[in-house]
Each structure stands twice: as structure tokens, then as C-alpha cells.
Amino acid sequence: MAGLFANARFIVAALALALIVGVAAPAGAQQRNSDNSVNPTASAVKEDQLLNALKSGPGGGDSISGRVSIPDQKSGNLIQPAGQAWRAFHEGALHWLAAIAILGMLAVLVVFYLMRGMVKLENGRSGRSIVRFNAFERGVHWMTAGCFIVLAITGLNISFGKSLLLPLFGADAFAAWSQWGKYAHNYLSFPFTLGVVLMLLMWVANNIPNGVDIAWIKRGGGIVGNDHPPAYKFNAGQKVIYWIVVLGGGCVATTGYFLMFPFYGTDIAGMQLAQVIHATVAVLFIAAMIAHIYIGSIGMDGFSRSRPAAA
Amino acid sequence: MARMKFLCDADRCIECNACVTACKNEHEVPWGINRRRVVTINDGKPGERSVSMACMHCTDAPCAAVCPVNCFYTTADAVVLHSKDLCIGCGYCFYACPFGAPQYPKVGNFGSRGKMDKCTFCAGGPEADHSKEEYEKYGSNRLAEGKLPLCAEMCSTKSLLAGDGDIIAQIYKERVVRRGYGSGAWGWKTAYKESIAT
Numbered sequence: 001m002a003g004l005f006a007n008a009r010f011i012v013a014a015l016a017l018a019l020i021v022g023v024a025a026p027a028g029a030q031q032r033n034s035d036n037s038v039n040p041t042a043s044a045v046k047e048d049q050l051l052n053a054l055k056s057g058p059g060g061g062d063s064i065s066g067r068v069s070i071p072d073q074k075s076g077n078l079i080q081p082a083g084q085a086w087r088a089f090h091e092g093a094l095h096w097l098a099a100i101a102i103l104g105m106l107a108v109l110v111v112f113y114l115m116r117g118m119v120k121l122e123n124g125r126s127g128r129s130i131v132r133f134n135a136f137e138r139g140v141h142w143m144t145a146g147c148f149i150v151l152a153i154t155g156l157n158i159s160f161g162k163s164l165l166l167p168l169f170g171a172d173a174f175a176a177w178s179q180w181g182k183y184a185h186n187y188l189s190f191p192f193t194l195g196v197v198l199m200l201l202m203w204v205a206n207n208i209p210n211g212v213d214i215a216w217i218k219r220g221g222g223i224v225g226n227d228h229p230p231a232y233k234f235n236a237g238q239k240v241i242y243w244i245v246v247l248g249g250g251c252v253a254t255t256g257y258f259l260m261f262p263f264y265g266t267d268i269a270g271m272q273l274a275q276v277i278h279a280t281v282a283v284l285f286i287a288a289m290i291a292h293i294y295i296g297s298i299g300m301d302g303f304s305r306s307r308p309a310a311a
Numbered sequence: 312m313a314r315m316k317f318l319c320d321a322d323r324c325i326e327c328n329a330c331v332t333a334c335k336n337e338h339e340v341p342w343g344i345n346r347r348r349v350v351t352i353n354d355g356k357p358g359e360r361s362v363s364m365a366c367m368h369c370t371d372a373p374c375a376a377v378c379p380v381n382c383f384y385t386t387a388d389a390v391v392l393h394s395k396d397l398c399i400g401c402g403y404c405f406y407a408c409p410f411g412a413p414q415y416p417k418v419g420n421f422g423s424r425g426k427m428d429k430c431t432f433c434a435g436g437p438e439a440d441h442s443k444e445e446y447e448k449y450g451s452n453r454l455a456e457g458k459l460p461l462c463a464e465m466c467s468t469k470s471l472l473a474g475d476g477d478i479i480a481q482i483y484k485e486r487v488v489r490r491g492y493g494s495g496a497w498g499w500k501t502a503y504k505e506s507i508a509t
């Protein structure tokens with residue numbers, strides 16, 4: 001019994017001590033101004049400190065954010081400096097990348113055409129034509145191709161229009177054209193995506209790389225030199241184009257829909273990233289398609305007769 | 312000409328949201344759009360601070376730099392405005408803006424983005440001052456009446472300051488000296504590449 005009392009006394013004493021320390025501690029920790037008045041901002045969040053935390057890397061997050069009492073919860077982002085890097089990409093790197101990829105490809109093709117000319121059929125026409133692609137396949141190809149050209153032009157208008165076309169059109173006409181361009185870019189994305197999915201399904205079996213492709217590449221594919229190496233339905237060059245279309249198309253479609261439907265599954269950082277990927281893949285895609293168009297037209301004999309003569 | 316700026320003294324802001332309400336009412340801002348909002352950092356913890364934020368009317372404005380139709384312009388008072396007739400609602404200004412200021416009504420195709428809306432520093436838009444068109448698109452034009460933005464004018468604690476940058480910086484500096492503390496001129500470094508020493 002006495003032991004219990006002793007214990008209780010000890011506990012009371014300990015609690016009293018804790019109380020004194022507990023009360024005294026924050027007072028002691030509080031910073032004081034020079035005139036000894038209390039500084040209520042000693043523990044206050046400071047912008048500088050928060051901005052520095054952002055700089056220190058991913059752990060700091062990508063924005064200074066807090067709570068808002070309005071329904072729009074994403075407006076809780078107070079300062080998000082990442083926009084500066086995105087601006088630098090969009091107004092700088094992207095222009096260079098696009099100019100080098102697209103103009104570079106055109107230059108390479110012009111030089112190649114001047115050196116090689118149109119690749120001719122060695123022994124002329126056989127007089128017979130075979131159906132390589134049925135009407136449905138051709139329809140899908142041209143639907144996708146048509147959408148692609150409009151998407152490419154209206155997309156490049158977003159990147160370069162204000163530098164190239166705005167001075168020619170004037171503000172009002174350029175804005176009207178860009179508005180229609182945006183509608184076209186948005187609506188034609190659906191048939192384009194459908195076309196890419198159908199191409200994936202129709203031709204994937206014929207586009208798996210195999211040993212024949214390696215031999216084909218070793219022999220220059222007939223475009224470099226005058227060889228005519230064998231291939232199945234699609235040669236290695238065509239397979240490369242196929243995978244650029246399927247993978248590149250899948251990539252621009254995915255990122256494009258993130259941009260078209262803001263805040264569905266993304267936040268601002270996600271949309272900035274989606275835009276960077278969309279624009280980068282798009283300009284490389286355009287450069288690749290220019291090469292595809294070249295080979296399919298003036299680069300290779302037979303373009304004008306590629307359709308079955310009597311069908 | 313003055314160089315107009317906003318300054319929110321977070322040590323005074325009591326998160327009453329009157330600036331938010333005043334803005335919505337003054338400009339008949341549509342449902343779902345907030346040109347101004349109050350963000351509370353460290354909510355409920357010691358050191359919590361609230362900051363009222365809207366478009367800061369940046370120097371070398373990022374929104375204007377990225378706009379694909381160049382629809383932004385800066386007034387003689389350094390207020391960053393835009394033309395809703397030219398805007399195509401692409402969302403790029405929102406990606407570039409450090410303060411999340413641009414807002415979009417959900418009236419575009421598939422309910423995505425309509426024409427961008429943001430704080431005008433109560434300075435209207437490109438239409439004739441006080442015209443019906445200007446009011447419908449951008450809200451009232453208090454600057455043209457010789458008045459400052461309503462949010463700051465009616466702020467009960469005078470936490471939110473709007474006006475010539477040098478003058479509001481001076482007011483803030485004096486406050487900081489008198490009371491001995493200040494958590495900084497929020498957003499100034501990002502928007503104006505300068506800060507007020509505290």
C-alpha cells in the first residue's frame with residue numbers, strides 16, 4: 001500500500017515536471033524580436049523556404065500548394081515553377097527539333113533523289129497486276145493518311161503558325177484559321193486513332209521482324225545499290241514504317257487525348273509532359289512520313305499504276 | 312505610367328475569401344471559374360498562412376510567350392490582358408503560367424476548353440472601355456474609371472494590395488519594419504524576378 005502511494009507521488013511529480021517543461025518549452029523556442037516582443041511568424045511558412053524545397057528535387061514536389069475552400073481543388077496549387085521549363089521547350093527546343101527533323105528530312109530526300117533518281121523496274125511491267133491490299137485495307141490506309149496530313153498541318157500551325165502565318169494573315173484571320181485548325185485536330189484525331197488501331201490489327205502478323213529482313217538490309221534493300229533482295233509481304237523498310245506508324249500513332253493519340261481532356265487522369269505536370277511527348281513524337285513522325293511519301297511516290301517507279309488496272 | 316502589381320501580405324490574410332467573392336460579383340464571372348482564390352498553406356498547423364492569388368501580371372509573361380495565336384497584350388500600366396476573340400482555348404497559357412491563373416469554361420468541343428478567362432486587374436479587354444462587349448467578355452473596367460482592383464480595395468485587413476508596384480512594395484516594407492516580421496511578397500520572385508527584402 002505504501003509502495004503504491006510512493007509510486008503515485010512519483011507519477012504526480014513527474015507529471016508536474018512535464019507540465020512545467022511543456023509550457024516553458026514553446027515559450028523558450030519562440031523567437032523574439034529585438035524589442036523582446038513575440039515573433040508570431042517564427043514557425044510561419046516562408047515562400048523562400050518553400051521555393052528552395054521545390055528546387056531540391058522531386059521530394060519537394062512540383063508546386064507550392066495548400067487547401068482552397070472553393071470547389072475547384074486543383075486551384076490549390078499556388079506556385080508551380082515548372083511552367084518555365086515547359087515554356088523553354090515550347091518556344092525554343094521544339095522549334096529547333098521540328099526544323100531540323102522536317103527540313104533535314106526534306107534536304108536528305110532532295111539530295112537522294114538527285115543522286116539516285118526514281119528506282120525503276122528492272123525488266124519493265126509484266127502486264128499483270130496483283131491485289132496486294134483489298135479495298136478495305138486501302139480505305140483504312142487513305143483515311144489514316146488523310147487525317148494524318150490534316151493533323152500534321154494543324155499541329156504545326158500551333159507550333160509555328162504565329163511566326164510564319166500570323167504576319168501574312170493578320171490577327172483575326174489567323175485566329176479564325178487556328179480555331180478551325182483546332183477543331184479539325186480534335187475531331188480528326190478519332191478517325192486517325194481508329195485507322196492506327198485497324199492497321200495494327202490488319203498487318204501486325206506480316207510485320208514481325210525476322211531473318212529475311214536482316215538479309216534484306218544487308219543487301220541494301222534495293223534502294224541503295226541495284227540489288228533486289230527477296231522479302232515477304234512487307235520488306236524491312238516497310239516494317240520500320242509500319243512500326244513508326246503504330247507506335248508513334250499510339251503515342252501521339254495517348255498524349256493527345258490527355259491534352260484534349262484536361263485533368264482526366266493528369267495534373268498540370270502530367271499535361272506538360274504529355275505536350276512535350278506529343279510535340280516531339282509528332283515532329284519526328286512527320287519527318288518519317290515525308291520519307292514514306294517520297295518512297296511511295298517519286299522515289300519508286302509504279303506509283304501512278306499501283307492500283308489494279310481493271311479493278 | 313505605373314507598373315501595376317498585386318501583393319498579398321500573408322501575415323494579415325485571414326482567409327475570409329471576400330476578395331474571391333468580390334471578384335466573382337464585380338465581373339459576373341461564370342460558375343466554375345475563379346479568377347482569384349485563397350490558398351492556405353500548412354492548414355491547421357502552426358505557421359499556417361493564407362495567400363490570395365490571381366494572375367500576377369508577370370514581367371515577360373509566360374502565358375503571352377507560349378500563346379499560339381499571340382492574343383495577349385500588355386497595357387501601358389503593365390497589366391497583362393488578352394483577346395477572347397482571338398483565343399482558341401488550347402490551354403497552353405495554363406501550362407506555362409506559374410500561378411495557375413488561366414481558367415477555361417467547359418464549353419469547348421467535348422466540354423473541354425472554351426475561351427480562356429483570367430484576372431484582368433479590373434482593366435477590361437481590347438474592346439472600347441465600358442462597352443457592353445467588354446463587360447460581357449471581361450467584366451468591368453475599374454482602371455479606366457480611375458479605381459484600383461476591387462479585391463484589394465475591399466480587403467478588410469488590407470492584406471491584399473494592388474496598385475503601383477513601387478508604392479505597394481513601400482507599404483509592405485514599412486509594415487514589416489514596424490511589426491518586425493514578414494513571410495515575403497508571395498509570387499514576386501516568380502512573377503517579377505524581384506523580391507522585397509524583409
Ligand code: HEM
Pocket residue numbers: 090094148151152154155156158159160181182185186189190192193252253254255256257259260275278279282283285286400401
Ligand atoms: C491522334 C490523336 C491526336 C490527338 C488527340 C491530338 C491532340 C492534340 C492537342 C489537344 C494538341 C494541343 C493543341 C490544340 O488543342 O489544338 C495538339 C497539338 C499538336 N499536335 Fe496533336 N493530336 C493527335 C494527333 C497528332 C498527329 C498525328 C500529329 C502529327 C502528325 C500531331 C501533331 C501535333 C502538333 C505538332 C501539335 C502542336 C505542338 C506544339 O507546338 O505545342 N497530333 N494535339
Ligand code: SF4
Pocket residue numbers: 365366367368369372373374375391404407408409410411412413429502
Ligand atoms: S500570372 Fe499567369 S496568366 Fe498572369 S501574366 Fe503571369 S503567366 Fe500570364
Ligand code: SF4
Pocket residue numbers: 374377378379380381382393397398399400401402403404405413426427
Ligand atoms: S488558351 Fe487562348 S490565350 Fe491561352 S494560349 Fe491558348 S489561345 Fe492563347
